[in-house]
Amino acid sequence: MKRIEEAIALFLISLFSFSAAAAAAAIDRSQFPPNFLFGTATSSYQIEGAYSEGNKSLSIWDVFTRIPGKILDGSNGDVADDHYHRYLEDIELMHYLGVNSYRFSISWTRILPRGRFGQINQNGITFYNNLLDALLTKGIQPFVTLSHYDIPQELEDRYGAWLNPQIQKDFAYFADTCFKAFGNKVKYWSTVNEPNLMAKWGYMTGQNPPGRCSQPSCPSGDSKTEPYIAAHNIILCHAAAVDIYRKKYQVKQGGFIGIVMASNWLEPFTDTPVDKLATSRALSFDVPWFLDPIIYGDYPPEMLQILGSRLPKFSIEDKKKLQTKLDFIGINHYSSLYAKDCLFSPCDSETSEGNGFADRTGEKDGHSIGAKTAISNFYVVPSGMEKMILYIMERYNNTTMFITENGFAQEGSRNPSNEILKELLNDKERVEYHSAYLSSLLKAMRKGADVRGYFIWSLIDNFEWLNGYSKRFGLYHVNYNTQERTPKLSAKWYKEFLQCSAEISIKADGDVKQKLVAY
Ligand SMILES: *[C@@H]1O[C@H](CO)[C@@H](O)[C@H](O)[C@H]1NC(C)=O
Ligand SMILES: *[C@@H]1O[C@H](CO)[C@@H](O)[C@H](O)[C@H]1NC(C)=O
Numbered sequence: 001m002k003r004i005e006e007a008i009a010l011f012l013i014s015l016f017s018f019s020a021a022a023a024a025a026a027i028d029r030s031q032f033p034p035n036f037l038f039g040t041a042t043s044s045y046q047i048e049g050a051y052s053e054g055n056k057s058l059s060i061w062d063v064f065t066r067i068p069g070k071i072l073d074g075s076n077g078d079v080a081d082d083h084y085h086r087y088l089e090d091i092e093l094m095h096y097l098g099v100n101s102y103r104f105s106i107s108w109t110r111i112l113p114r115g116r117f118g119q120i121n122q123n124g125i126t127f128y129n130n131l132l133d134a135l136l137t138k139g140i141q142p143f144v145t146l147s148h149y150d151i152p153q154e155l156e157d158r159y160g161a162w163l164n165p166q167i168q169k170d171f172a173y174f175a176d177t178c179f180k181a182f183g184n185k186v187k188y189w190s191t192v193n194e195p196n197l198m199a200k201w202g203y204m205t206g207q208n209p210p211g212r213c214s215q216p217s218c219p220s221g222d223s224k225t226e227p228y229i230a231a232h233n234i235i236l237c238h239a240a241a242v243d244i245y246r247k248k249y250q251v252k253q254g255g256f257i258g259i260v261m262a263s264n265w266l267e268p269f270t271d272t273p274v275d276k277l278a279t280s281r282a283l284s285f286d287v288p289w290f291l292d293p294i295i296y297g298d299y300p301p302e303m304l305q306i307l308g309s310r311l312p313k314f315s316i317e318d319k320k321k322l323q324t325k326l327d328f329i330g331i332n333h334y335s336s337l338y339a340k341d342c343l344f345s346p347c348d349s350e351t352s353e354g355n356g357f358a359d360r361t362g363e364k365d366g367h368s369i370g371a372k373t374a375i376s377n378f379y380v381v382p383s384g385m386e387k388m389i390l391y392i393m394e395r396y397n398n399t400t401m402f403i404t405e406n407g408f409a410q411e412g413s414r415n416p417s418n419e420i421l422k423e424l425l426n427d428k429e430r431v432e433y434h435s436a437y438l439s440s441l442l443k444a445m446r447k448g449a450d451v452r453g454y455f456i457w458s459l460i461d462n463f464e465w466l467n468g469y470s471k472r473f474g475l476y477h478v479n480y481n482t483q484e485r486t487p488k489l490s491a492k493w494y495k496e497f498l499q500c501s502a503e504i505s506i507k508a509d510g511d512v513k514q515k516l517v518a519y
């Protein structure tokens with residue numbers, strides 16, 4: 001009897017996923033609320049270049065990328081997309097797409113090259129004011145991140161940046177400076193981008209700057225304590241910035257402030273209770289690590305239990321500061337993985353404890369969880385979008401959300417051959433990816449999730465951190481020799497999606513149906 005029910009359920013699921021694919025083909029902008037934000041996303045270090053112009057100082061990424069062997073193709077963001085000089089051209093690209101919003105980040109080192117130990121740099125203020133004015137002229141709402149990985153190296157050198165509570169003073173001063181200079185033009189602020197990855201990759205695995213982890217993998221650091229100290233300071237930095245915004249600016253400027261979390265989904269590796277528990281722990285050690293303190297005033301119970309005294313405590317004063325909470329949760333969602341228990345059957349991975357005694361994998365019994373992409377742990381699993389949103393909706397009482405990043409990576413060297421270039425431009429996998437993820441997003445919204453916007457990562461190919469220029473996420477291809485931008489098929493698709501003309505769509509067999517439009 002049970003077998004038959006399972007067979008019927010499987011049959012229904014397969015029918016359902018087939019119709020979901022067909023539905024994905026039909027989706028367009030008209031299915032979303034009229035005031036929904038549709039945009040593209042970038043970050044300062046990944047696109048701006050001009051790393052030493054206009055009295056900008058060096059960020060931790062400027063310094064880190066110069067250490068031999070750190071970046072896959074030995075590159076750095078010195079020039080990147082030269083957006084610093086080409087921002088008007090890039091705004092034209094967005095205007096052409098028809099987006100109503102643009103998510104970007106402010107380079108801390110342009111505004112305060114020496115943190116609070118030096119002057120406000122007028123060149124930096126002018127650059128972002130020009131960018132904001134040009135966006136607003138085109139009817140594009142700025143959605144601004146204060147810190148997207150790149151912070152002044154001076155703060156690292158002086159006191160260890162995120163590891164020192166002093167960072168709260170610097171972050172508060174930086175935030176205040178930005179609200180004051182730009183707040184009448186900006187309605188959406190995010191304090192920090194992906195602090196969960198910053199803490200894990202900067203202080204647990206040490207793969208990102210400042211490259212700290214336990215010896216012998218790193219020259220210095222402590223993977224078992226520092227990630228939690230850095231996270232604690234980041235949470236209090238967020239609270240300090242929100243406090244300043246609420247008290248001094250929000251009423252007058254009428255905007256919203258939130259934080260952006262790396263929010264990939266996890267499925268239990270097997271149906272066993274231990275893997276299900278491991279999945280729930282691994283999820284708690286990720287997004288709720290930051291959002292539970294910000295929204296409910298303390299770390300998730302599983303973290304308190306497993307980490308004990310290694311988890312810093314919020315003082316009564318800290319808890320008071322945390323009461324300012326946030327206005328929205330930014331969700332960067334790309335992929336899903338399986339989570340496997342490491343508590344009852346120990347794993348050999350060094351980071352399993354930091355993931356709640358769970359290991360992550362995309363492979364099971366010779367099959368991957370979804371189609372592979374150019375980024376090794378990123379698989380195409382559209383249903384993960386809906387699940388992640390519903391998880392956050394339920395845990396945080398229907399707080400407003402924005403999908404601040406969602407994107408598909410292509411393999412592509414810095415100088416692709418003409419043949420490869422043709423393939424890169426005909427990125428039907430990316431069109432398929434976004435269609436499917438948007439339709440998963442719609443399902444979550446129809447179940448009551450209060451999602452107000454969606455940003456594609458990224459507008460243009462750019463410096464993809466440790467991968468250098470070897471991975472391409474852009475709707476526009478960038479030729480790094482000439483800085484020429486060329487629309488990919490996905491750029492044309494996004495434009496038509498936004499115009500509701502749906503002239504490019506993916507048929508059920510994966511073929512691209514395309515009515516050519518003039519460019
Ligand atoms: C940068 O700062 C120095 C003083 O430290 C000043 O002389 C110079 O003119 C500044 N450069 C720009 C482009 O503003
Ligand atoms: C959840 O949100 C509702 C409506 O905004 C509010 O009335 C309620 O108090 C919230 N519950 C919690 C536990 O925060």
Ligand SMILES: *[C@@H]1O[C@H](CO)[C@@H](O)[C@H](O)[C@H]1NC(C)=O
Nearest residue numbers: 393397398399447448449450
């Ligand atoms: C969440 O909030 C939105 C906007 O306030 C509302 O429309 C929706 O019904 C709420 N969903 C749930 C599940 O309460």
